[in-house]
Amino acid sequence: MVRTHTDMITHAKKLFILSLLALAVLAAFTDAAGIRPVGGEHIVRVIDGDTLEISGGRRVRLLGVDAPERGEALFDLAADRLRELTAPGSIALMLCDSRDDYGRLLATVMAGEVNVNRVLLQEGMTLPMLIPPCGRVVAREVLEAAALGAMAGKGIYSQQEFAIVSHDKAWQRVGTRAVVRGKVLGLYRGRKAWHLNFGEDWKTDFTAVLFRDGQLRYRDLGLDPADLVGSEVLVIGKVKEYNGPEIIIHGPDQILPLEAMRKKDPKSKIQDNER
Numbered sequence: 001m002v003r004t005h006t007d008m009i010t011h012a013k014k015l016f017i018l019s020l021l022a023l024a025v026l027a028a029f030t031d032a033a034g035i036r037p038v039g040g041e042h043i044v045r046v047i048d049g050d051t052l053e054i055s056g057g058r059r060v061r062l063l064g065v066d067a068p069e070r071g072e073a074l075f076d077l078a079a080d081r082l083r084e085l086t087a088p089g090s091i092a093l094m095l096c097d098s099r100d101d102y103g104r105l106l107a108t109v110m111a112g113e114v115n116v117n118r119v120l121l122q123e124g125m126t127l128p129m130l131i132p133p134c135g136r137v138v139a140r141e142v143l144e145a146a147a148l149g150a151m152a153g154k155g156i157y158s159q160q161e162f163a164i165v166s167h168d169k170a171w172q173r174v175g176t177r178a179v180v181r182g183k184v185l186g187l188y189r190g191r192k193a194w195h196l197n198f199g200e201d202w203k204t205d206f207t208a209v210l211f212r213d214g215q216l217r218y219r220d221l222g223l224d225p226a227d228l229v230g231s232e233v234l235v236i237g238k239v240k241e242y243n244g245p246e247i248i249i250h251g252p253d254q255i256l257p258l259e260a261m262r263k264k265d266p267k268s269k270i271q272d273n274e275r
Contacts, residue, residue, distance in 0.1 A: 034096055034097035034098060034133055034134055034137075035094050035095065035096055035097070035134060035137055036094075036095055036097070037092065037093070037094055037095070038092065038093045038094075038095045038107075039092040039093075040090060040092070041054045041055065041090070041091050041092070041093055042054060042055045042089060042090055042091075043086050043089050043090070044057075046079055046082050046083045046086065047059065047079075048067055048069075048070065048075065048078070048079050048082075049067025049068060049074075049075065049077075049078025049079045049081070049082055049120070049125055049126060050062045050065050050066060050067035050078075050082070050120075050126055051067075051104065052082070052086065052091075052109070054091075058105060059102075059103075059104040059105065060093065060104065060105045060106075060107050060109065061100050061102075061104040061105065061106050061107075062107065062108070062109055062116065062117050062120070062126075063094075063096060063106045063107055063108050063117060063134055063135065063138055064108070064117055064121075064128060064129065064130060064135055064139075064141075064142035065117050065120055065121060065126035065127070065128065065129060065142070066127045066128070066129035067079070067082075067120070067125065067126045068156065073156075073159065074125070074155060074156055077125065077155070078120070078125040078126060078155070081120065081123065081125050082116070082120065082125075085111055085114060085116045085119060085120070086109065086111050086116060087111075088111060088112070091109050091110060091111050091116075092109075093105075093107040093108070093109060093110070094107055094108040094110070095107045096133075096134035097134075098133060098134055100131075106134055108138060117138075117142075117145075118141065118145045121142060121146045121148075121149055122145050122146075122148045122149050122152075122154075123149060123154050123155055124149035124150070124152070124153075124154035124155025124156045124157045124158065125149075125155045126156070127146065127156060127253070128142045128143060128145075128146040128253040128256070129253055130142060130143075130217075130221050130251060130252055130253050132220040132221055133220075135221055136220070136221045139221045139222065139223055139252060140223075140260075142253075143252060143253070143255075143256050143257055144256075144257060144260065146253075146256050147234060147256035147257060147258055150162065150164070150179060150234050150236075150256055151164075151234070151258065157179075161176070161177040161178070162177075162178075162179050162236070163178070163179065164179045164180075164181050164234065165178050165179065165180055165181070166180075166181055166182065167180050167181065167182030167183075167198040167199065167205070167206040168182075168199070168205070168206070170206040170239055170245040171206075171239075171241075171244070171245045173239045173245070174239050174240065174241045174245055175238075175239065175240075176238065176239060177236075177237065177238050177239075178236075178237075178238075178239050178247075179234050179235070179236050180198075180206060180234070180235045180236075180239070180245075180247065181232070181233070181234050181235075181258075182198040182206060182232065182233070182235075183198065183231065183232045183233075184197070184198060184208075184228045184229050184230065184231055184232075184233060185197050185198060185199065185200070185229070185269060186229060186269035186270065186271070187225060187226050187228075187229050187269070187270045187271075188202065188270075188271050188272075189270070189271070189272045192211070193209050193210060193211050194209070194210040194214075194215060194225060195207050195208070195209055195210075196208040196209075196210070196225060196228060196229075196249075196255075199244075201244075202243065202244070203243045203244060204243070204244040205244050206244060206245045206246065207243075207244060207245075207246045208235045208246065208247050208249050208254075208255060209246050209247070209248050209249060210225060210248075210249045211248070213250055214248070214249045214250050214251060217250065217251035217252065218251070218252055221251075221252055223252050225255075226270055228255065228257065229269060229270060231257055231258070231259055232257075232258040232259060233255050233256060233257050233258060234255070234256040234258065235247050235249070235254060235255050236254045236255075236256070237249065237254050
């Protein structure tokens with residue numbers, strides 16, 4: 001098929017219009033999310049494993065991650081790794097419009113094509129920490145990256161308290177912090193709490209429990225616990241005994257998906273007000 005000059009002009013116009021629409025959608029998302037790209041920032045120093053100082057005395061807190069504090073295990077290792085990843089000295093930021101309680105900028109840091117935040121999570125140098133509003137933008141990416149670090153037993157996850165135990169052996173860890181692995185079989189949304197069940201008998205099997213604070217944190221971060229039904233996950237926290245072993249969930253950073261989170265299947269095992 002031979003294109004005429006008119007056809008080529010028409011095709012070019014269509015591409016131009018589509019480009020404008022794509023830019024408009026991207027701009028709308030960026031504005032709504034409160035995230036904007038900023039390039040060419042110069043690093044003055046690395047303060048710790050999740051904080052940088054850039055020119056003008058401004059401090060940048062890496063969005064979605066939480067590194068060990070001074071005096072804690074792996075503090076120096078996490079800080080050194082951040083120095084390595086940002087060694088060229090010039091970085092780009094995906095900058096949040098909000099600041100943290102200490103006045104620090106919040107951002108995803110890019111060193112060339114490397115997403116520094118993601119690498120720190122995948123290597124277990126940091127734990128996930130999601131705080132709205134900007135945590136909403138990176139929530140899924142942060143949780144999936146952290147799951148890779150946990151499964152590999154790297155960094156922080158190499159410590160005994162992060163040793164992975166199967167959901168049917170969770171009773172062995174009652175009274176201690178643990179990482180429980182299993183498949184979410186169903187969600188029961190009771191009046192006082194929601195229960196993510198990992199066994200057929202909720203009175204004896206492992207359960208992840210969300211009270212009001214945990215439910216609201218999921219909502220504020222644009223996530224839905226129902227999307228976890230049918231998926232294999234890691235649940236992090238102190239194991240308690242109440243009708244079988246359970247972990248109280250205060251936010252999404254305690255449940256790491258081992259597969260991409262997806263919208264719930266209408267046929268998923270979800271029941272309301274059963275307890």
